[in-house]
Structure formats: C-alpha cells, structure tokens
Amino acid sequence: MAVICVELAGRSYEVRVGEGLLADVAGQCGAMLRKKRVPIVTDENVARLWRETVDASLTGAEFDPRWHVLPAGEGSKSWDQLSRTVEWLLAEEVERGDHILALGGGVIGDLTGFAAAILKRGCGFIQLPTTLLAQVDSSVGGKTAINTPAGKNLVGAFHQPSLVLADLNVLETLPGREMGAGYAEVIKYGILGDAGFFAWCEENGAKVMAGDKAAQEYAVTESVKAKARIVAEDERETTGARALLNLGHTFGHALEAETGFSDRLLHGEAVALGMVLAARYSARRGLISAADAQRVATAIAAAGLPNSLAALGLNASGTTLAGHMLHDKKMDAGTLPFVLLKGIGQAFLDRDVSLRDVADFLDEQL
Numbered sequence: 001m002a003v004i005c006v007e008l009a010g011r012s013y014e015v016r017v018g019e020g021l022l023a024d025v026a027g028q029c030g031a032m033l034r035k036k037r038v039p040i041v042t043d044e045n046v047a048r049l050w051r052e053t054v055d056a057s058l059t060g061a062e063f064d065p066r067w068h069v070l071p072a073g074e075g076s077k078s079w080d081q082l083s084r085t086v087e088w089l090l091a092e093e094v095e096r097g098d099h100i101l102a103l104g105g106g107v108i109g110d111l112t113g114f115a116a117a118i119l120k121r122g123c124g125f126i127q128l129p130t131t132l133l134a135q136v137d138s139s140v141g142g143k144t145a146i147n148t149p150a151g152k153n154l155v156g157a158f159h160q161p162s163l164v165l166a167d168l169n170v171l172e173t174l175p176g177r178e179m180g181a182g183y184a185e186v187i188k189y190g191i192l193g194d195a196g197f198f199a200w201c202e203e204n205g206a207k208v209m210a211g212d213k214a215a216q217e218y219a220v221t222e223s224v225k226a227k228a229r230i231v232a233e234d235e236r237e238t239t240g241a242r243a244l245l246n247l248g249h250t251f252g253h254a255l256e257a258e259t260g261f262s263d264r265l266l267h268g269e270a271v272a273l274g275m276v277l278a279a280r281y282s283a284r285r286g287l288i289s290a291a292d293a294q295r296v297a298t299a300i301a302a303a304g305l306p307n308s309l310a311a312l313g314l315n316a317s318g319t320t321l322a323g324h325m326l327h328d329k330k331m332d333a334g335t336l337p338f339v340l341l342k343g344i345g346q347a348f349l350d351r352d353v354s355l356r357d358v359a360d361f362l363d364e365q366l
C-alpha cells in the first residue's frame with residue numbers, strides 16, 4: 001500500500017492506495033468511526049457491486065452500516081438529492097464529530113462532501129473512491145459541489161475529507177469507457193507538470209487500462225502525489241497553481257456543452273480531447289513544437305480516447321464552441337484564463353487569449 005499525505009495546516013489527511021482497502025474498511029478507518037452506526041452514501045451500481053464487501057468488514061467489527069443509495073449518474077448532483085441526503089443524515093443523528101463514508105465515483109464524492117460541509121456547519125467525511133477518475137482527482141483536494149440548471153458545480157464548498165481509501169480492486173468492475181475517462185486525468189498530471197511521468201504513461205498506459213495492478217498502483221499514486229502537491233500549495237485556487245489542473249477543461253467544457261453534457265462525450269473524454277486542443281493551440285501560438293503536440297495526441301489516442309475534433313462530427317462552428325466558453329465558470333472579470341503549454345510538463349496560465357483567435361483555431365480543427 002502507498003500512503004500519500006495531503007499537507008494542509010490543521011487539516012492534513014492521508015490518501016492510501018492499494019488492493020483490498022474496502023475489505024478492511026473498518027480497520028482502515030479506525031478511530032474515525034466513533035459510533036456503532038456508520039452512515040454510508042453510495043449509488044445503485046456501486047451498491048450492487050461493493051456493498052457486500054463494505055458490509056462484511058463493518059459488521060465483522062461490530063459496526064452497524066446504514067446505507068443511503070442514490071440513483072447512478074450526474075443527475076444525482078442536484079438540490080433534490082442533496083436535500084434528501086442531508087435529511088437522511090439528520091434522521092441518522094449524525095453529529096459534527098462523526099464521519100460519513102462516500103462510496104462511489106466523483107458524483108457520490110462531490111454530493112456527499114457537500115452534504116458533510118453543510119450538515120451541522122460541517123462534519124467529517126471519508127472518501128472511498130470507486131472510479132479511476134475519483135481516485136486520481138475528485139476524492140482529493142476538497143472540492144465538493146452539486147449542479148444547478150445554470151451549470152455544473154456552481155454550488156459547493158471547499159471541504160476536505162479526513163481520509164481517502166483508493167482500493168485498486170474496485171477498478172476490476174469499472175466499465176472500460178469509465179476507465180478511459182479516468183485515465184485522461186492521469187495523463188493530465190504528466191502533460192501539465194511532469195515530463196517523466198508523461199513518458200511513463202506513453203510506455204505503460206495500455207497496462208493501466210488492461211488492469212495491471214502494479215501499473216495502476218503507480219499511476220494512481222503518482223497522480224495523487226501530483227494533486228496533493230498542488231492542493232497543498234493552492235488549496236482554494238487563488239494563486240494559479242491549482243488552476244493548472246484545468247488543463248484541457250476550457251476546450252473540454254465547450255465540447256461538453258455542445259454535446260449537451262450527455263453520454264455522447266464523458267467529462268474525461270472531453271478533457272482528453274481538450275488537452276489535445278490545448279497542445280495544438282499552444283503549437284499554433286509557437287509555444288511548443290508540432291511534434292510535442294502530436295505526442296500528446298498520440299498518447300491520448302493510445303488509451304482509446306478521442307483526439308480529433310473533426311472525428312466527433314459536430315454540427316457547430318468555431319464561433320459556436322468559443323461562445324460556450326463565455327459561460328465557463330472560470331470566467332474572471334471578463335477574461336477566460338487558458339491553461340497552455342510551454343513544453344510537455346510545463347503548463348502555464350495564459351490570461352490573455354483572444355476568443356476570436358480560439359474560434360479561428362477551432363474552425364481549422366473542425
């Protein structure tokens with residue numbers, strides 16, 4: 001098992017990565033579970049596959065697991081499910097010093113984390129991430145949120161978990177497309193800040209996707225280390241360091257908006273293609289070589305992720321796509337910061353990008 005510490009004054013916590021952590025959840029959470037009753041929020045897919053494992057560990061240690069099972073999918077990050085979850089936690093008499101377990105992907109982690117942030121002005125929670133995306137990104141760093149009709153993740157809070165248990169065994173049941181979406185976030189850490197890790201991904205990406213446990217442990221551990229470093233430096237995304245994690249997200253957001261935030265393009269797939277576009281746009285601006293931009297595109301395609309805007313077959317112009325960017329929540333006083341590349345492993349924030357220029361670039365790519 002690998003253990004990474006997210007260092008935050010007074011609120012540091014461990015991320016443990018390894019096999020069999022859910023089967024030992026009672027032992028892993030230790031003294032954080034102060035009462036017999038243990039509230040657990042999950043979704044129906046994860047409950048079907050992993051509830052028994054968690055139940056066995058908790059009941060074997062004389063705990064009383066209490067389950068709140070939500071419908072699977074992004075739709076559960078809603079006011080309605082938030083209020084149902086909070087009411088359920090109140091009925092379970094959860095107190096401020098207690099810990100709620102969030103067993104699931106980013107949807108469950110974001111919703112449960114937000115419920116924990118507002119319940120009794122903030123109680124504890126433990127992330128048990130069951131998707132690759134949640135293990136390498138959403139369970140670490142304390143961003144919690146729900147969606148509203150006005151947009152994704154518009155209502156939320158920074159609220160750090162007390163512990164994250166990333167059990168590699170859960171990846172065995174994860175559908176291939178969801179693995180790909182998570183892998184996009186893995187390779188992102190290489191592209192934005194670590195050329196050596198990017199090269200490792202070029203060599204080993206196929207092993208990660210094929211279920212090689214050693215490759216998965218390395219990929220998750222290195223990703224978490226990178227995220228932990230960035231979060232420790234810029235927890236609230238005020239200095240710009242954390243904003244680099246948005247590499248590929250501005251282009252990706254426009255693609256998600258154009259495809260109606262639907263299954264046509266998963267978030268991670270949009271980020272993957274968005275990173276290729278960020279690399280190609282950086283090359284167009286003379287910041288990186290065309291060969292480096294192509295390396296990014298090749299590595300993304302090798303993981304089975306989309307790397308060509310033309311191949312998406314969108315019925316939209318560059319202007320339409322750039323128009324979606326105006327509604328990006330990263331808009332700041334009329335400007336939209338873009339994460340671009342000076343090289344592989346050298347991302348930077350450019351606050352001076354012309355959306356007209358981006359629209360022309362996208363027209364070329366379409």
Ligand code: NAD
Nearest residue numbers: 045072073105106107108130131133134138143170173174
């Ligand atoms: P998700 O939680 O919807 O999970 C994807 C699908 O996989 C769901 O159908 C789920 O039921 C299923 N699933 C989960 N674990 C499984 C397993 N082990 N086996 C089989 N099926 C399983 O989606 P996600 O991709 O994990 O997360 C996406 C969400 O994360 C978005 O809402 C996004 O906004 C959020 N996010 C948050 C952060 C953050 O920093 N808080 C970062 C990135 C993404």
Ligand code: GLY
Nearest residue numbers: 137141143242245
């Ligand atoms: N996923 C982006 C962040 O945590 O800041």
